[in-house]
Amino acid sequence: MEEAKHSNMGLTVKKSENFSEWYTQAIQKAELIEYGSVSGCMILRPYSYAIWENIQSYLDAKFKKTGVKNAYFPLLIPEKLFQLEKEHVQGFNPEVAWVTASGDSQLTERLAIRPTSETIMYDSYKKWIRSYKDLPLKINQWVNIIRWEFKNPVPFLRTREFLWQEGHNVLATKEEMDKDVRTYLEIYKKAYENLLAVPIIEGRKSEREKFAGADYTLSVETLFPNGKAVQGATSHALGQNFARSFGISFLDKKQKKQYPWQDSWGFSTRSIGIALGVHGDDKGLVIPPRVAPHQIVIVPIYFSKQPGYNEKIRKLAKEVEDGLVKMGIRVESDLHDDNSPGFKFNKWEIRGVPIRMEIGPKDVDENKVVLVRRDNGEKIEVKTGEVNAVVLETLNKIHDNLFNRAKLYLQAAQKKVDSIEVLKDIVGKGQIGFGAWCGNQDCEENIKDQTGGTKSLNIPFDQPNLAEGQKCSFCERKAQYWAYFSKSY
Ligand SMILES: [Zn+2]
Known part of the structure; x- marks a missing residue:
């Protein structure tokens, strides 16, 4: 079931x-x-x-x-x-x-x-x-x-x-x-x-x-x-x-x-x-840590073969949770014992919780916990005394990793274009064209018609220089500035 x-x-x-x-x-x-x-x-x-x-x-x-x-x-x-x-x-x-x-x-x-x-x-x-x-x-x-x-x-x-x-x-x-x-x-x-x-x-x-x-x-x-x-x-x-x-x-x-x-x-x-x-990724959502409703979820790995362990696991989970909450971290504890750890891992992965904390019998013995990052799957063993600091640091690392990954993608997708044909090709590949532009409404209308719905995104504040007498990439007029174009929502 x-x-x-x-x-x-x-x-x-x-x-x-x-x-x-x-x-x-x-x-x-x-x-x-x-x-x-x-x-x-x-x-x-x-x-x-x-x-x-x-x-x-x-x-x-x-x-x-x-x-x-x-x-x-x-x-x-x-x-x-x-x-x-x-x-x-x-x-x-x-x-x-x-x-x-x-x-x-x-x-x-x-x-x-x-x-x-x-x-x-x-x-x-x-x-x-x-x-x-x-x-x-x-x-x-x-x-x-x-x-x-x-x-x-x-x-x-x-x-x-x-x-x-x-x-x-x-x-x-x-x-x-x-x-x-x-x-x-x-x-x-x-x-x-x-x-x-x-x-x-x-x-x-x-x-x-x-x-x-x-x-x-x-x-x-x-x-x-x-x-x-x-x-x-x-x-x-x-x-x-x-x-x-x-x-x-x-x-x-x-x-x-x-x-x-x-x-x-x-x-x-x-x-x-x-x-x-x-x-997000193939496993589900990845919620950026600073807005995540749960920044960390605690999942105990219960061990019923030896009596007393589950009590110890619950106790440690509660201690760790209290410490994190005091630091202002948003914590969810999934302490139910009617679902398997695998079920819980899956559930919280789909929901994109930035960090999962696992606490098992071995962790109780060794006074540590295991953190698993949602963004890259990395596992980190942490002594219980260092949990607060490491969780804070890891949330920031996840934020930076998500931002840098997305930034590389956004930068790599920007291509200079010098004609409607090239722009059509670029947006067809799911990229953003960057062209010298006249800014006229009828020129934008024409770009839209010729390329299956490409629109200008904006005219960036940081403008590369235009060459002397540079023409619009898409019509015969004089270019006024550089602008971004792509398919959009
Ligand atoms: Zn033009």
Whole structure:
């Protein structure tokens, strides 16, 4: 019976052979999500919600250091507010879900379920901002979002409902806004690198790909093992567009009326899917240690042939657990004696717990434990007195190993391209093309048509020099900068 369960638990596909099937199986067998009854709406089970809570607490502290305060704005947005910023409404309209009725009666005005909160928040900002003394205004909210996607849903990565934070700042000058937009992108970059162990490419979105209603959008992007890029987070410079549409203005020190400058920035549960997709392996998930709900799982190897040993094993397990918890380490103890160690190893491997600790009769005799790393299978024997220090060090080593492995992959995938044909070939291999580019929307449209859906990822901040008179790699125009292109989610 147990062996049958055992074999059911494992994944039936290899990550390298069928990434999307691997991804779907891995996150379900690890009990991260359940499909909801409406297509594209996912249930975040406790194990994935705990990852989100760890991400939240990291980001929330970083935001607050920049002077941001949290608030909550309503889910429903009256249509007339939603229509105020023209480009914004055009960009979002196809994805907006509307509330049109209550009971059997039609509403007199349709209400949008928030696809993002610029419009509802700025309607209040207009009332709150009068003078330069009211600036900067920095507000964030942690909420859910509905965007009615029609493409195939992919848990975490593309769903109709998701969780995120959206920050909305108002500043007196363009210089402050330009700096602010970079500040939050930097926080997102560090969240990916230092928390989720995911390397990213940072830069500015093209005109075609920027946020609807923004002056410009900055993004962090990474590459999945299936050769598709995925956008990790965005920070938008909204300029004065929304301030003018919503009538937000302030009196400066000379009592002159000015329009303020705004930005908005968001980080969503998509980040969980990105970390899982980047790090997992054929055995299942590998959860990056700094967000893992359980950073270490203790698995006793019971030994019933000699009386007294199981008691000693339990006692040592409890001592070690107490010590680790005191250090702030998140520990799970799997002390049940109705499942075999092999069953438990399998279970926690699929769930991607960074370290497994084994405690058997020999360990009790020798006052030691065995640690097994999830990322590379390495076994480490540790004296019980050194467990705390070695576990802390090993969690950091796992983080570094995951990050470095992914970074090598991301770097190796970047190839210079000098024509649409070469770009098509590169993205066909699941790589990222890097080309000199004119930046024009119709050029990007043409690239997309000629290569089966390739899009620009971003225009990196670190720009190699362009040659004198260098032309666009994809049309006859003059190149403006270098940019990344690939297939993407
Ligand atoms: Zn061009």
